[in-house]
Amino acid sequence: MSEHPHPSEIRVHQKTRVLEITFDDGAHFELPCELLRVYSPSAEVRGHLGKGAKLVLGKEDVSITDIKPVGSYAIKIFFDDGHNSGLFDWRYLYDIGRRQAILWTIYLERLREAGHQRRTSDGSGDGPGHCANS
Numbered sequence: 435m436s437e438h439p440h441p442s443e444i445r446v447h448q449k450t451r452v453l454e455i456t457f458d459d460g461a462h463f464e465l466p467c468e469l470l471r472v473y474s475p476s477a478e479v480r481g482h483l484g485k486g487a488k489l490v491l492g493k494e495d496v497s498i499t500d501i502k503p504v505g506s507y508a509i510k511i512f513f514d515d516g517h518n519s520g521l522f523d524w525r526y527l528y529d530i531g532r533r534q535a536i537l538w539t540i541y542l543e544r545l546r547e548a549g550h551q552r553r554t555s556d557g558s559g560d561g562p563g564h565c566a567n568s
């Protein structure tokens with residue numbers, strides 16, 4: 435096995451808007467499309483040189499329309515809102531999977547601080563409904 439785990443399987447579940455990813459070390463994550471979109475590694479979202487990170491709003495219903503491999507180290511995710519500029523390398527995806535509960539909490543706190551009410555299809559405002567841990 436290499437220095438860092440690599441995906442052995444990647445699947446998109448359109449109905450639940452989840453990217454399911456299994457790594458060669460046995461780790462398994464179900465990552466909501468919304469979480470991936472708001473934590474996109476693109477300069478547009480993360481800012482340039484780590485400055486100016488943007489809070490992304492209104493992505494509760496975002497879906498993945500396509501995934502393209504980038505060499506043997508990453509994927510490019512195409513979201514249905516037109517965003518496709520971030521490269522999700524294996525290390526980044528693994529980290530999001532491991533930390534998704536923490537990242538989700540930070541996201542919700544940032545939304546609250548900005549005065550934004552997250553809209554969900556079930557009427558609740560906090561959970562993605564399918565934020566699973568490995």
